[in-house]
Amino acid sequence: MEILKERIRAESADLGRGTLKVDSFLNHQIDTALMQAIGAELARLFADTQPTKIMTVETGGIAPALATATALSIPLIVARKRRAAGMPRELLQESTLSHTYNQAIDLFVSPEFLSAQDRIVLIDDFLTNAQMMLALCRLAERGGARVVGIGAVIEKTHDGGRAALEELNLPVKALVRIAKIAEGEIEFVD
Amino acid sequence: MEILKERIRAESADLGRGTLKVDSFLNHQIDTALMQAIGAELARLFADTQPTKIMTVETGGIAPALATATALSIPLIVARKRRAAGMPRELLQESTLSHTYNQAIDLFVSPEFLSAQDRIVLIDDFLTNAQMMLALCRLAERGGARVVGIGAVIEKTHDGGRAALEELNLPVKALVRIAKIAEGEIEFVD
Numbered sequence: 001m002e003i004l005k006e007r008i009r010a011e012s013a014d015l016g017r018g019t020l021k022v023d024s025f026l027n028h029q030i031d032t033a034l035m036q037a038i039g040a041e042l043a044r045l046f047a048d049t050q051p052t053k054i055m056t057v058e059t060g061g062i063a064p065a066l067a068t069a070t071a072l073s074i075p076l077i078v079a080r081k082r083r084a085a086g087m088p089r090e091l092l093q094e095s096t097l098s099h100t101y102n103q104a105i106d107l108f109v110s111p112e113f114l115s116a117q118d119r120i121v122l123i124d125d126f127l128t129n130a131q132m133m134l135a136l137c138r139l140a141e142r143g144g145a146r147v148v149g150i151g152a153v154i155e156k157t158h159d160g161g162r163a164a165l166e167e168l169n170l171p172v173k174a175l176v177r178i179a180k181i182a183e184g185e186i187e188f189v190d
Numbered sequence: 191m192e193i194l195k196e197r198i199r200a201e202s203a204d205l206g207r208g209t210l211k212v213d214s215f216l217n218h219q220i221d222t223a224l225m226q227a228i229g230a231e232l233a234r235l236f237a238d239t240q241p242t243k244i245m246t247v248e249t250g251g252i253a254p255a256l257a258t259a260t261a262l263s264i265p266l267i268v269a270r271k272r273r274a275a276g277m278p279r280e281l282l283q284e285s286t287l288s289h290t291y292n293q294a295i296d297l298f299v300s301p302e303f304l305s306a307q308d309r310i311v312l313i314d315d316f317l318t319n320a321q322m323m324l325a326l327c328r329l330a331e332r333g334g335a336r337v338v339g340i341g342a343v344i345e346k347t348h349d350g351g352r353a354a355l356e357e358l359n360l361p362v363k364a365l366v367r368i369a370k371i372a373e374g375e376i377e378f379v380d
Contacts, residue, residue: 023277023300024302024303027268028267028268028270028274028277028299028300028303029265029266029267029268029300029303030256030259030265030266030267030268031265032256032259032260032263032264032265032266033263035256035260036260058248058249059248059249059252059268062249062252062253062256063252063256063266066220066222066225066252066253066256066257067256069220069222070222070225070226073222073223074222075219075220075221075222076219076220076222076253077218077219077220078217078218078219078220078249080218084218084290087213087218100274109218110213110218110219112214113214113218113219
């Protein structure tokens with residue numbers, strides 16, 4: 001997705017360090033036109049999997065997942081990282097390790113939103129080591145649903161996520177794939 | 191907003207207790223067509239305030255705020271509840287008490303996204319006691335921006351939020367206003 005690559009290049013140009021700067025358009029501040037384009041492209045990539053619902057996890061995944069689900073005219077399920085007031089007592093639960101914060105986190109989904117009829121595409125902002133995606137897969141399966149695809153806006157290929165997802169034998173798509181960031185230079189994988 | 195009232199009535203009908211059930215279409219699971227309609231209506235209500243950006247706070251506010259900002263073709267700022275990896279060292283910070291969890295929370299926004307040219311409309315899923323909205327106002331002001339409107343999907347009028355916001359002398363709009371929930375009956379305010 002060329003406009004996304006260009007935006008990543010432009011925003012990260014002045015950094016000169018190994019951090020990807022996306023918080024001005026992807027998560028902390030969101031460029032809504034770009035986010036619509038991201039949703040349309042993810043929808044196009046997964047249309048042939050015939051998804052009935054998109055699933056993501058708060059917080060960073062909500063915007064791209066909502067844009068994708070909106071483009072496909074299907075509902076979005078947002079897995080929670082804590083039990084919220086008003087959630088039912090019986091929740092589907094899985095645990096994983098947060099790549100961002102390097103700490104154990106629990107994920108919760110209300111079982112009423114998943115059924116054996118559901119074909120789920122998982123969408124998140126980043127694909128790094130894929131542990132969050134694997135936890136979302138287990139959550140969907142606990143609800144009796146079938147995961148039919150996994151998508152991300154940005155993949156960091158050196159974190160091994162794609163290999164970790166290989167055994168699922170599912171389509172795994174990312175709009176841009178980044179191999180390396182060094183001294184402000186971003187190396188994309190085609 | 192009649193379709194929203196009808197949906198709230200239908201989903202809460204079988205509860206028979208004082209809890210509003212919206213998690214099947216507004217936050218935990220999101221009805222994307224309804225969310226687009228919510229965004230279009232909030233955009234319509236605030237168009238005359240000529241906003242340059244929408245601001246919200248994670249997590250529940252993201253979907254309606256994104257839908258509103260998308261309808262207005264302006265950026266969305268998502269205030270964070272914790273310092274995330276990759277955020278700049280210098281952040282605008284405010285504290286408030288969470289109505290949902292009854293605990294102190296900190297809010298963070300990167301100063302680069304706010305300027306004296308910005309006219310901000312705050313959007314959240316709920317308007318209860320308005321403490322979160324007031325904290326977002328203070329955050330925006332710390333960044334030199336001007337708040338020009340405050341909107342919510344659902345207002346719970348008995349929590350006193352509207353009175354708490356009165357001194358700001360700003361348009362405060364909610365798509366539906368709920369006075370009372372008792373034994374599964376929801377009393378809307380027109």
